[in-house]
Amino acid sequence: MQAVVDPPWDGDAWRVLARQAWCAGLAPEDLVWDGDPQAMLAAGPALQALPATRPPPRVAADFPALAAAVACHTDPQRFALLYRLLWRMASGQPRLLERASDPDVQRVRMLEQAVRRDSHKMKAFVRFREVPGRDNHYIAWFEPAHRILDRVAPFFARRFAGMHWAILTPYRSVAWDGEALAFAAGATRGDAPADDAQEALWRTYYASIFNPARLNPTMMRSEMPQKYWKHLPEAALLPTLLREAGPRVQAMAERAPEPPRRRIPAPAPEPLQVIEGLDALRDAAAACRRCPLWEPATRTVFGEGPHDARVVVVGEQPGDEEDLSGRPFVGPAGRLLDRALGELGIDRSRLWLTNAVKHFRFEPRGKRRLHRNPDVAHVRACRPWLQQELAALQPDIVVCLGATAAQAVFGSGFRLMEARGRWLPLEAARGLATVHPAWVLRQPDAAREAAYAGFVDDLRLLVEAGATP
Numbered sequence: 001m002q003a004v005v006d007p008p009w010d011g012d013a014w015r016v017l018a019r020q021a022w023c024a025g026l027a028p029e030d031l032v033w034d035g036d037p038q039a040m041l042a043a044g045p046a047l048q049a050l051p052a053t054r055p056p057p058r059v060a061a062d063f064p065a066l067a068a069a070v071a072c073h074t075d076p077q078r079f080a081l082l083y084r085l086l087w088r089m090a091s092g093q094p095r096l097l098e099r100a101s102d103p104d105v106q107r108v109r110m111l112e113q114a115v116r117r118d119s120h121k122m123k124a125f126v127r128f129r130e131v132p133g134r135d136n137h138y139i140a141w142f143e144p145a146h147r148i149l150d151r152v153a154p155f156f157a158r159r160f161a162g163m164h165w166a167i168l169t170p171y172r173s174v175a176w177d178g179e180a181l182a183f184a185a186g187a188t189r190g191d192a193p194a195d196d197a198q199e200a201l202w203r204t205y206y207a208s209i210f211n212p213a214r215l216n217p218t219m220m221r222s223e224m225p226q227k228y229w230k231h232l233p234e235a236a237l238l239p240t241l242l243r244e245a246g247p248r249v250q251a252m253a254e255r256a257p258e259p260p261r262r263r264i265p266a267p268a269p270e271p272l273q274v275i276e277g278l279d280a281l282r283d284a285a286a287a288c289r290r291c292p293l294w295e296p297a298t299r300t301v302f303g304e305g306p307h308d309a310r311v312v313v314v315g316e317q318p319g320d321e322e323d324l325s326g327r328p329f330v331g332p333a334g335r336l337l338d339r340a341l342g343e344l345g346i347d348r349s350r351l352w353l354t355n356a357v358k359h360f361r362f363e364p365r366g367k368r369r370l371h372r373n374p375d376v377a378h379v380r381a382c383r384p385w386l387q388q389e390l391a392a393l394q395p396d397i398v399v400c401l402g403a404t405a406a407q408a409v410f411g412s413g414f415r416l417m418e419a420r421g422r423w424l425p426l427e428a429a430r431g432l433a434t435v436h437p438a439w440v441l442r443q444p445d446a447a448r449e450a451a452y453a454g455f456v457d458d459l460r461l462l463v464e465a466g467a468t469p
Helices: 011-023 043-048 063-070 078-090 103-125 149-159 197-209 217-223 226-231 233-254 278-285 320-325 332-344 376-393 403-410 437-441 445-464
Strands: 002-004 032-034 137-141 164-168 172-176 181-185 311-315 352-355 362-365 368-371 397-401 423-426 429-434
Touching (some): 011 043, 063 078, 103 149, 320 332, 332 437, 332 445, 397 403, 403 429, 429 445
Parallel strands (some): 137 164
16 A cells, blocks of 8 residues: 655654554555655545554654654655654564664664754755845755755744745745745745855955864865855855965964064943934844944844833843844743743733843854853943933833843842842832842752742732732
8 A cells, every 4th residue: 555745754744644554554564655746645545544453553752753854854765664663663662763783773863864964054054145126035045965944944933033034945945024934836046146245245254264274174075065065155265265275374384473462451332322212222222332242143132012111120131032033031031930920910011121231142052052141341331221211111110130130220239139029219210129030940940949939929019019000
């Protein structure tokens, strides 16, 4: 009997058919799996119509994720291999995937690794080019070795959430409009722009940072295979840079040593002019260059809420999810804050939420961006934005979450743990300081519930004072 997977890269579609085949008692040798995108679909209903003679199969917990990855491979035998593994696990070998010496396990792990490697290459080597005549619209052309576009597209949606972009491949295309992904048929390389104005700047930058002393052509071609060079604007420079690497290293070795230069402190940022209105203030903050944090960050994360808010909540700085979305308190700490507000009956939509520092400070760690506390200089550079926010809102209450926020509002000498959970005087308002919800999340499991309860008790002052609707 034939089993047709449609679309041929969909692990969930395969799982539905595999479950039906197992329940109908069809052995691996009784099925012909078809993952051809041009295949007829007549065989699907026949398989679905077979009566179930036994309960669904039980397999290893990591098998669904493995199947989802392997389904993207172009090997025509991938679905037959997966069903054979399912049959064996459900027939008395539940720990089959732990047998590294098993031929089927070896083969499926090779296919899985190939898909993961191809996904990594796509994330690394896709290059967006600006669409002529359309602001903030970009297109990229890529030729993956496997059918991974559906698997990788959500990564680009998270990473480039503020852009309108499309990725074209020979078998399938995807577009992001800022809110949702839309998939369509494949395209040709001619459907994507050939070049844009930014690539000349990128080539200049790449040539300036190329270090000939660390050149390893074998490793470079392993990490950046030549099949991807046609997608990369810097690839045109590589032959020249490789050819000149030897003389440049020799010149570096022969250069006379120079004494270390005295470090010149960075100048203090210029005073911020008074800007009328929160909308104008938001637009001006989007172009802020008052400290270096704007360079690696995705965007400025300004405050959010009603312009007549009576309560302003000030956090430390945006996190990874805030940096990508452009909205404050949408990550794990924001979700914990939402939980606390919900328990107290406080409507988040009536609060103005902002941060003492408007850009995300992080340390790259592989594919992750780890939070780093802002320096005093960053807080000082951002303080005028916060001051003008508060001046425009004129709130009755300012709630500071964490030491950085409290010191930005009350002064550098403020001691959070000594003053948390009680009303504090502010000019034309009252202040309240408590811990940041991220601090609660960082507590050990045994202490986290107590830390959360203390956080909620501090915020309860808002309810007792009738400060929120």
